[in-house]
Amino acid sequence: MAFSALGLAIRANAQGVIIPIICDVRPCGPRPVNPQLPNALPVRSIKLDVKINGQVATTHVEQVFRNDTQYTLEGTYFFPIPETASIVEFAIWENGKKLVGEVRSREEARRIYDEIVRKQRDPGLLEYAGKDLFQASIFPIPPNSDKKLELTYSQVLKAESGTVAYKYPLGTGHNVWQPPIRRPLPMEDIYYPMGPPPAWKYEQQFGTVSGTIEIVGKEALRNIYSPTHQIDVKRKGESAANVSFETKNNDSDFQLFYGVSDNDFGMSLVTYREPGKDGYFLLMLSPKDDISEKELVNKDIVFVLDTSGSMADEGKIDKAKKALLFGIRTLRDGDRFNVINFAGEEHLMERGLITASADGKKRGEEFVNRLQPSGGTNINDSIIQSLRQFDSDDRPKMLVFMTDGLPTVGETNVDKIISNLRSAKKVDVRIFPFGFGYDVNTTLLDRIGSENQGVSDYVQPKEDLEVKVSNFFTRVSSPVLADLDLDFGPLLTEYTYPRKLTDLFRGMQMTVIGRYKNTNDLKNITLKLTGKVGRETKTFNYTNLDFPSRSEDNSFLPRLWASRRVGWLLEQIRANGETKETREEVIELGTRYGLVTPYTSYLATDGTMANVRQDMPMSADIGRSAGTKVAEKSGSGAVRMSTQQNAMQQNTGVYAADDKDERDQIVIRNSAMNQFVGNKNFINTSQGAPAWVDSDFKAEQKLPEVTIKFASDEYFALITREPELAQYLSLGKQVTIVWKGKVYKITDTGSGN
Secondary structure: OOOOOHHEEEEOOOOOEEEEEEEEOOOOOOOOOOOOOOOOOOOOEEEEEEEEOEEEEHHHHHHHHEOOOOOOEEEEEEEEOOOOEEEEEEEEEEEEOOOOEEEEEEHHHHHHHHHHHHHOOOOHHHHHHOOOOEEEEEEEEEEOOEEEEEEEEEEEEEOOOOOOEEEEEEOOOOOOOOOOOOOOOOOOHHOOOOOOOOOOEEEOOOOEEEEEEEEOOOOOOEEEEEOOOOEEEEEEOOEEEEEEEOOOOOOEEEEEEEEEEEOOEEEEEEEOOOOOEEEEEEEEEEEOOOOHHHHHOEEEEEEEEEOOOHHHHHHHHHHHHHHHHHHHHOOOOEEEEEEEOOOOEEEOOOOOOEEHHHHHHHHHHHHHHHOOOOOOHHHHHHHHHHHHHOOOOOOOOEEEEOOOOOOOOOOOOOOHHHHHHHHOOOOOOOEEEEEOOOOOOHHHHHHHOOOOOOOOOEEOOOOOOHHHHHHHHHHOOEEEEEEEEEOOOOOEEEEOOOOOOOOOOOOEEEEEEEEEEEOOOOOEEEEEEEEEEEEEEEEEEEEEEEEEEEOOOOOOOOHHHHHHHHHHHHHHHHHOOHHHHHHHHHHHHHHHHOOOOOHHHHHHHEOOEEEEEOOOHHHHHHHHHHHHHHOOOOOHHHHHHHHHHHHHOOOOOOOOHHHHHHHHHOOOOOEOEEEEOOOEEEEOOOOOOOOEEOOOHHHHOOOOEEEEOOOOOHHHHHHHHHHHHHHHHHOOOOEEEEEEEEEEEOOOOOOOO
């Protein structure tokens, strides 16, 4: 039968849901007991078309459900209405007749939830607790066919601290029926920080979710940002934009934020705080789009290219030369530059910086075109010679350092090279190292980047070197504000990332995330941004910002902060060595927030997923392997470790990386053994029926415990008293959760306290 394998699958909710009953004749009789009939029809696709004008959003939803059974079904469609929203239209046509739906109040909706949970012993709809409900009867749903529904609703969006928020709740990721698919692993292309898994993996497949969001504002739109999905933003002038996304493996609620501001540098603020705990904040900074050429700052840049013999392999030298030519051509007339190539020794295009005039660019292109690979790799002398090209004027200064090898000529000790660089650096220069391939010293390049206000990046063998480096040149071609500093005023901040702010470039959006500790509400406070435009220091004040003592929206923030924190900790471990404290903090954060780290991972075994932690006895050997992996300086593992570390520090989203690039995966996807709901990570501890345990649960803490039988009167009474628990209890019939100083254990057997 079509659904015979459903017991192996997880459940993921895709917002609207159809609860089916078998209906071979009309009218339908009672639903028979049939283990092959799903409690909810799987969703094949969801398509959103959203129009936001000012703060009024109109959302058109198109959902396609799939009936893979041999039966004709009748279904009841439920759609939880977002807060402040009202239904505009519901459209589904059968035999020329338009079906009609009706809105149920929250009280009536709760009665429906309870009834479904009791009859079907399925907690899935508990996610909808506390919402008004749209309901419609759907008939017929033919066997082995799709059913498309359309719904339109409008709502007024919230705007707080200059930031407008839009959300389409797709569910917590445990309600779409899909069996796992078994695929061979391309072992050479994927980096597993805890050692290779078996030769096959099982992955969950979710329906396609896509959407377009058209935004029209009265003021300029700034900082258009999604923490949950990778989005494509196309600007239409200062006050309008089109946003689009599509995913097949991300079932998280879709969230979108944008700021409205006519300031030269717009700021948006998002906060989250649970009562009695530290708060989290996310600041987004971006310059205006219509910056004139007069407002841009002229820069000095030195391009340094490794032309050792190994650059002849796989056409690296030709791709690097094309990328370098692109970088030269993007220079503005007021910029100055030089090009240096090095192998056993360095060769300068000119004895000093030259103006990026038409003649200067031509000389640069001719120099690059003549470069040929030969000899060894003298990193120490080449980088010192490069630093000598800069003078002490107030221009932004950048050094782009590109190499494919280890230091083999001259000084080869990493610590001495770093020390020599510090001594030679007489002025403030941002250094951006690029490593090509796997035969690079990642420890050296990472330290050169992080200690000089830049960031290292790596072009792996199957990536396009020319495209990646050219994209970097485009991004940094137009600096508008340097030497940034943020004054938080009365706000008590800690663990803020990035630790040091980078420069702002035209078209760039900077995100700053951290924690705040003030015990009282802070309202209408002012933050101050200071930076340099050439020689002039400018200050920008951002007023009327709120940092509340309680803020329940934006629960993605702690997980995003944890990713940044872990990335920084991994950098410290790789640069300075592992300590007990850093190792344990990475383990704690990785487990608590479902993050991939060298010390915590989720390995595929026999079609299931298992959480492995270094501090568990079963994983002691894996843990030692993880420590070894972190210490690696070169090779494919070291490059991928650096890539992951840097990605986590620059991470602006809490979604997992795309399947096409698993080596950079940051966040664990919801799986048969792992579910991230709200701000909690749950791990399945059972090989049979799922038994979900809150990662906050520690037996040694000996908190008061309450045991409640699933679907009992006490169970529904608990949800009535604590409606926020509904999203967690919808995981299944056996859930252990830490909540307000107590441990609640939901069990499908036994009863009582």
